[in-house]
Amino acid sequence: MLRAEGVVVSYGRQRVLGGVGIEVSPGQVTGLAGPSGCGKSTLARVLAMLLKPAAGRLTVDGVDVRRWRHRVPRELRGQVALIFQQPRLAVDPRFTLLDVIAEPLRAAHWSIEHARELAEEMGLTSELLSRRPHEVSDGQLQRACVARSLTLRPRYVICDEMTTMLDASTQAHLVARLEAYRLESGAGVLAITHDDELLIRWTGPSGGSIRHLSEMAPAA
Numbered sequence: 669m670l671r672a673e674g675v676v677v678s679y680g681r682q683r684v685l686g687g688v689g690i691e692v693s694p695g696q697v698t699g700l701a702g703p704s705g706c707g708k709s710t711l712a713r714v715l716a717m718l719l720k721p722a723a724g725r726l727t728v729d730g731v732d733v734r735r736w737r738h739r740v741p742r743e744l745r746g747q748v749a750l751i752f753q754q755p756r757l758a759v760d761p762r763f764t765l766l767d768v769i770a771e772p773l774r775a776a777h778w779s780i781e782h783a784r785e786l787a788e789e790m791g792l793t794s795e796l797l798s799r800r801p802h803e804v805s806d807g808q809l810q811r812a813c814v815a816r817s818l819t820l821r822p823r824y825v826i827c828d829e830m831t832t833m834l835d836a837s838t839q840a841h842l843v844a845r846l847e848a849y850r851l852e853s854g855a856g857v858l859a860i861t862h863d864d865e866l867l868i869r870w871t872g873p874s875g876g877s878i879r880h881l882s883e884m885a886p887a888a
């Protein structure tokens with residue numbers, strides 16, 4: 669279980685999260701909805717251990733992240749993958765698509781062969797893999813980002829508006845790929861989107877629930 673409790677985050681004087689909690693169960697798709705600006709992406713960054721909350725507790729399969737004050741170990745961070753809304757902001761523009769996908773493998777000293785397999789599953793040809801981000805479409809780049817997020821076989825995958833601004837067929841393909849990964853690995857998925865229909869379709873088959881951030885503890 670990926671569990672956050674009593675999470676408080678402020679940006680300067682603006683309190684964005686005022687003591688909220690959420691649970692993502694292995695093998696299930698949990699949905700997270702809420703109006704623009706209510707703090708969904710902020711909560712996603714806390715869950716992915718990229719942002720330290722002012723207060724609150726985060727546990728990954730029972731391991732309390734507060735054990736590490738300054739730097740969360742790479743192995744633990746690798747348990748939770750975060751796929752961002754805007755792939756162009758999430759990648760190094762100097763990298764080829766193969767480098768983008770292989771980056772976590774190289775950092776972990778794993779063979780990069782797995783990157784090519786994941787790319788193939790995402791429908792990325794070897795010709796596309798040699799291109800840089802400015803030479804591919806948003807959909808092709810997001811496919812590479814989804815492949816990258818799965819390289820280290822995370823226990824949890826957080827999709828933050830992953831398919832916003834992509835066409836319906838790319839959206840369907842990305843969701844189907846993540847569903848295949850969930851079913852094969854037993855990973856838990858947190859789906860964040862404004863698209864209520866997509867949330868219902870995505871969470872339904874796994875029996876997962878949909879949480880509304882605006883209905884959780886109000887920000888002070």
Ligand SMILES: Nc1ncnc2c1ncn2[C@@H]1O[C@H](COP(=O)(O)OP(=O)(O)OP(=O)(O)O)[C@@H](O)[C@H]1O
Binds near residue numbers: 703704707709711
């Ligand atoms: N790094 C930051 N510095 C200052 N304010 C920020 C920062 N990141 C987010 N905010 C503010 O915090 C609030 C919550 O932002 P967040 O992106 O978490 O909301 P959201 O629910 O994901 O929004 P959306 O649905 O539009 O993506 C917003 O008012 C935003 O302007």
